[in-house]
Every structure is written in C-alpha cells, then in structure tokens.
Amino acid sequence: MYSSYQYKVNTALDLLLSLVFNVNTAEFPRVHRKEDNLKLPKNKEILEINSGQTLSWDYVKNINLAKHAGFCYGVKRAVETVKKLKAENSAGNVFVLGELIHNTDVITELEELGIKTLYEVPACGDGICVIRSHGEAPEVIDRIEQAGFEAVDLTCPDVKKVQRKAVELAKDGYFVVIVGKSEHPEVIAIRANVQLCSDKVVVAASVGQLKPYEKEIAACRKVGVVIQTTQKLSTLNSIVDYLTPLVQELSVANTICASTATRQREAQELAQNSDLMIVVGSRKSANTTHLAEILKDITRTIHIENDKELDGFAELINNSREIAVTAGASTPQVIIEKVVSKLKNYR
Numbered sequence: 001m002y003s004s005y006q007y008k009v010n011t012a013l014d015l016l017l018s019l020v021f022n023v024n025t026a027e028f029p030r031v032h033r034k035e036d037n038l039k040l041p042k043n044k045e046i047l048e049i050n051s052g053q054t055l056s057w058d059y060v061k062n063i064n065l066a067k068h069a070g071f072c073y074g075v076k077r078a079v080e081t082v083k084k085l086k087a088e089n090s091a092g093n094v095f096v097l098g099e100l101i102h103n104t105d106v107i108t109e110l111e112e113l114g115i116k117t118l119y120e121v122p123a124c125g126d127g128i129c130v131i132r133s134h135g136e137a138p139e140v141i142d143r144i145e146q147a148g149f150e151a152v153d154l155t156c157p158d159v160k161k162v163q164r165k166a167v168e169l170a171k172d173g174y175f176v177v178i179v180g181k182s183e184h185p186e187v188i189a190i191r192a193n194v195q196l197c198s199d200k201v202v203v204a205a206s207v208g209q210l211k212p213y214e215k216e217i218a219a220c221r222k223v224g225v226v227i228q229t230t231q232k233l234s235t236l237n238s239i240v241d242y243l244t245p246l247v248q249e250l251s252v253a254n255t256i257c258a259s260t261a262t263r264q265r266e267a268q269e270l271a272q273n274s275d276l277m278i279v280v281g282s283r284k285s286a287n288t289t290h291l292a293e294i295l296k297d298i299t300r301t302i303h304i305e306n307d308k309e310l311d312g313f314a315e316l317i318n319n320s321r322e323i324a325v326t327a328g329a330s331t332p333q334v335i336i337e338k339v340v341s342k343l344k345n346y347r
C-alpha cells in the first residue's frame, strides 16, 4: 500500500526515468519503506540506480549532526598546547598527569609524538609535567615541582572558576556542597582547594548521597553549592530543592560550563524531532554519559564509542528516519565523521 504522496512521487519518477534513461521502470524491483504510518521525512532522493538489474530508491534518512558535537574549547586548548610544548621541547620530556582526555586514539597519538601519560607522580623526574583540563589538587602540583618537573597548568578556565567560587564560599563561612561524583578528578581538585581553608565540605552526586550529612548541614547557618562543570542541571535542581527547607541561607552557583550547557540544550532540541539520538564518546567521559542520560528521557538514545559499535544497532537504525548525532567534549572530529558517514550506509 502506498500513500498518495508516495504514489505521486513514484509516478513522477517513472516518467523521469523513462524519458531520461529510456527504461521501463516496471521491470525493476523497488525497495520502499515498509512503515505506512511513518511521518514523511523532509527530503527524498534516489538512493541508487544500478545500470544493471536493480533500481532501488527510498526516502532517505535525515541525519542531523549537532553543531556543538566534539571537542570543547578547554579540551582543544589542552590537546593543542601539549603538542606545541612537545614541538618546542623535542629533546626534553613532556608528560601529562592522568589521561589528557578520555579517548584512546588521542592518547595513542600523543604517545606516538613522545608525550607520555603518568598515572602517579614519581619521586623524581625532569622535563614538563602538564596538569590536564580537570585541574589538580594544590598538594599534587607541589609534589610535581618537588620531584623536579616544570608544572604547566592547563586547567580549563571554567574549572578554575568553580575552584575559585568554592574557595570563596568556604572563606565566607559557608558549608560547601560540591555536586558531582566524588571520584571525578575535577571534583577531587575542587574539594582539595576548599580543604586548604575549611573542612566544611561534602561531595554529592544525588540527594541520597547528601542525606547522611543532613544534621551537619542543618546545623550550619549558611550553605553554598557549586556543581562540577559537566554535570546535569536536573541534579543541581534536586539538591537545591532538598537543601532549601533545611538551611537559613543558601547560596547556589550554577557552575556548569557554557560549553556543556550549550551542548546539552542543542542536543535536547534535536532529540525533540528525532526518532533516534546517537551520542558518540567514551563511556569513561562524564559529560558524554550525562548527555546520553538527558536524551534518553526525550527519545530513543544510544551511546557508542565509535562507528564500529553502530553494527550492534543496525535494526534500530534501519527503522529510524530522523536521526541526530551529538558527541561529548572529548570526542575527536574524525570519530564523529566516521559515524555520520557509516550511518548513510543503512537503509
């Protein structure tokens, strides 16, 4: 069964082909979409005309790529600066403390350039040791310098802002709540900075994690809240709702970085009009994982690390017509391009 729209397109196509190619299209098998009730996509085109035996055409999928997919400025700055440091110090050591970004291809590329990853600060060493965009505890930076390295601080300026805000709140006598996962390197560094001037600080990624501190928090007149730069706004809102009736004075700083906020907002808008959202990036990346979590509430969403993982979702992709792709802040452009290019091969 064809809709009248499909029928008109078919008839026009028949006429065009018979005039241009002098072929009788009735002889060729055709592939049409099977779902009669699927809404019509915005564009349509002939997918393939094999001069041999098969004429195949269909409504093409709309594949939308988010404008803000991939490296944020903080990650771009870190990757470019590390490469530049190595180019300027080709004979010397350039290390990064911890993986510069959550992407194995990039880490391998850096290693091939001679930029090595350290997983802990050695007792002694020489050359440059880079602090990645997540930031580091001041005590760790001291140890890097004491070991004999030159510490080059590439903490993202937006992460620095959170560190400064949290310290400012602590100095003003606020009990500081850091919203984020306690094991996240950015959170570890924010807390370490606060602990230089106050021991009234807790980390919580949910209301449940804050509840054990309820008495301690309620006993404080003033509570200040900051949030890790790539967290979800909904998590901040739920924590603020929980704290509001508990404390006399609540100071909340929404320190989610502009890059994350823009990426999340844009992806949410795309998801509203998509059958399928594809989030590309490492499962170790907090911002990528949060992006997928947010989108799952809006439409069908899959989180993949690279184009090869698309194969596991072939049926889902074949049955989707409006597909949008976004990617985390540590996903290189080349990986995003491979995903988009491979998507075009699905029906």
Ligand code: SF4
Residues within 6 Å of the ligand: 072, 073, 074, 075, 133, 156, 157, 158, 159, 229, 230, 257, 258, 259, 260, 287, 329
């Ligand atoms: S995600 Fe935001 S805070 Fe983190 S490096 Fe990128 S711009 Fe900076």
